Amino acid sequence: MIKINNFRVGIVIVNYNGGKYINDCVRSVFESTYKNYMVIVVDNASTDNSVKNLEEEFKDRITIIKNNENLGFSGANNIGIEYALQNGCEFVILLNNDTVIDKDLIHNMVSTSLSNDNAIISPKIYYYNEPNKIWSAGGGINWKKGLSYHYGFNKIDKGQFDEQKEIDFATGCCILIHKSVFDKIGFLAEEYFLYFEDTDFCVRAKRAGIKILYEPSAKLWHKVSSTTGGEESLITLYYGNRNRLYFNDKFNKKNKIYWLTYFYITRIIKFIVWNIKGQREKIKIVLEAKKDYNKSKMYKKIF
Known part of the structure; x- marks a missing residue:
């Protein structure tokens, strides 16, 4: 029988001026029932006090990689992914800095991936300010419109999205990826800098025969668009x-x-x-x- 906690997980959190919320995010990771993980914060040359706050509260419990310039979501995540893989991580979770995760999220994502040939896993994501309203219950792609979309978007959770299912894409807000996926398709495409890099990654994965699953028992709460200033910034x-x-x-x-x-x-x-x-x-x-x-x-x- 496989012992789930045998698998080390690298939690990669990209930060850019996230002083108002990143400590909450890291705190929630440390409250996880799953204990075999390392937290890697990749800072994109923040000008606020976020790095200082992280160093004061968490000291050597986390790794902080400080970029000299803003490398964007994909560039910074790739640095964190590489560090995680070099330090023996079997899985990588990309996690937005404006999220708070459920204590069982890591365990449930790892368990589902191991039970499904190391599939990519997407969790159920709620709005932070409306804790029972869904932001994402997995992602689909409308190829005629050329757009990705979230199942369950803006719906009150009444259990209607509690079934595990295969999906088109997992949002980069929180996504679990087994190390073999990177061997097969590479890292995030850095030319995007911000937006659509997660969709690009998932399309490449699907076309390489890698399954992407939505796992409703893995939950987190998202302070939507905190970093970029909203949908019409x-x-x-x-x-x-x-x-x-x-x-x-x-x-x-x-x-x-x-x-x-x-x-x-x-x-x-x-x-x-x-x-x-x-x-x-x-x-x-x-x-x-x-x-x-x-x-x-x-x-x-x-x-």
């Missing part, structure tokens, strides 16, 4: 639009007429609304994202 609009085009051009050529038509129609509608509201900076940033995509400028944009 300029940083979200820029990377979300640019990377959406790049992702679809990479993986979804057969549906191009559909997803590109949907993209332009919905952008035009948004432009009209934003123009009426006097939010012309949003129109400008989306046009800039489209322009940069056309010129293959996949780089870090300074805001």
